[in-house]
Amino acid sequence: MPKTIIVSIGECMVELASAGDGLYRKGFAGDTLNTAWYLRRELGPDWAVAYLTALGTDGTSDEMQAFFADAGLVTDHVRRIPERMPGLYMIHLEGAERSFSYWRDSAAARLLAADPAHLARAFAAGDAFYFSGITLAILPAPDRQRLIESLGAAKAAGKTVAFDPNIRPRLWPNPAEMRDAITAGASVSTICLPSFPDEEAAFGDASPDATAERYLGCGVGEVVVKDGADPALVATPKHRERIQPATITDAVDTTGAGDSFNAGYLAARLAGVPAPDAVRRGHALAGEVVRHYGALIR
Numbered sequence: 034m035p036k037t038i039i040v041s042i043g044e045c046m047v048e049l050a051s052a053g054d055g056l057y058r059k060g061f062a063g064d065t066l067n068t069a070w071y072l073r074r075e076l077g078p079d080w081a082v083a084y085l086t087a088l089g090t091d092g093t094s095d096e097m098q099a100f101f102a103d104a105g106l107v108t109d110h111v112r113r114i115p116e117r118m119p120g121l122y123m124i125h126l127e128g129a130e131r132s133f134s135y136w137r138d139s140a141a142a143r144l145l146a147a148d149p150a151h152l153a154r155a156f157a158a159g160d161a162f163y164f165s166g167i168t169l170a171i172l173p174a175p176d177r178q179r180l181i182e183s184l185g186a187a188k189a190a191g192k193t194v195a196f197d198p199n200i201r202p203r204l205w206p207n208p209a210e211m212r213d214a215i216t217a218g219a220s221v222s223t224i225c226l227p228s229f230p231d232e233e234a235a236f237g238d239a240s241p242d243a244t245a246e247r248y249l250g251c252g253v254g255e256v257v258v259k260d261g262a263d264p265a266l267v268a269t270p271k272h273r274e275r276i277q278p279a280t281i282t283d284a285v286d287t288t289g290a291g292d293s294f295n296a297g298y299l300a301a302r303l304a305g306v307p308a309p310d311a312v313r314r315g316h317a318l319a320g321e322v323v324r325h326y327g328a329l330i331r
C-alpha cells in the first residue's frame with residue numbers, strides 16, 4: 034500500500050552538545066529535523082517522513098544524509114550543492130536552560146527553496162507538511178516567498194500544513210520583517226504550534242489566549258500555545274482547553290523540547306487522536322527529551 038508522506042522542511046546542522054568536563058559531543062540536529070526524527074519514531078508504518086533540505090557535497094554532508102537515512106527518513110528531497118557545507122551550532126547550558134551559538138550564515142540549507150523544480154517535486158509528493166520560523170528565517174526573501182506560495186497551495190488543496198513559529202530574533206534582519214514572515218507562515222498553515230515566551234517577546238502578546246487569537250485570526254484552524262512547564266493552550270475557533278504537563282525535576286537540557294512536543298502532537302493528530310490527548314502525547318515526549326543532552330535521544 035502506498036504510504037502517506039509528511040515532508041518536514043528546514044535546516045539540520047552539526048550539533049555540539051555538552052558531554053561534561055568541558056567536552057562536546059558531535060551530533061546532527063535542527064528544529065525541523067528534530068521534529069522529523071521524532072515523527073519517524075512516533076508515526077506508524079503507513080506514514081513516510083521525508084526531509085526537504087539542502088546539503089553540500091563534502092564528507093560532513095555525506096554523513097548527515099546517511100544519518101537521515103539511518104533514522105528512516107526519506108532523503109529524495111535533499112538537494113546537494115557543491116561548494117556549500119552544513120552549518121554548525123553549539124549548545125550552552127545554564128542549569129537545563131539552553132542557548133545557542135551558530136555558524137550557519139553560508140550553510141547549504143539556505144538554498145533549500147532556490148530550485149523551483151526541486152521544490153515542486155517535494156510538494157507534489159507530500160500529503161502533509163511541517164516547517165518553522167527558522168526555515169523562513171534562513172531563506173533569501175524570493176525563496177521564502179516561493180516556499181510560502183507552495184505551502185499555501187498545499188493548504189488550499191486540503192493538505193495538513195503545520196507550522197512552529199520558533200522565533201529566533203537573531204536570525205532576522207529586523208523585527209518587522211520577522212513578524213511579517215511569521216504571520217505569512219501562519220496564514221498558509223492549518224496547525225500552528227507557537228511557544229508563548231517567544232510570542233510575548235516578538236508580538237507583545239499579553240497572554241497565551243492573545244497568541245491563540247492572533248493565529249486563529251490568520252486563518253489557522255488549530256493552535257497549540259506551548260508554555261514550558263505551564264499549561265499548553267489548545268484553541269480552535271470554537272473551543273479552548275488548557276493541559277498541564279507533568280512536573281519534571283530531573284531535566285538536564287531543554288534543547289529540542291518544543292520540536293519533540295510538535296512531533297508527539299502531530300503524530301497523534303495525524304492518527305486521529307483528539308487535540309487535548311495529542312497535547313498529552315507531546316508533553317510526554319518532550320518530558321523524555323529534556324532528560325537527555327542534545328536535541329535527539331540516541
Ligand SMILES: O=C(O)C(=O)C[C@H](O)[C@H](O)CO
Binds near residue numbers: 063065167201
Ligand atoms: O536554533 C536552531 O536553529 C536549531 O535548529 C537548533 C536546535 O536544534 C533547535 O533550536 C532546538 O529547538
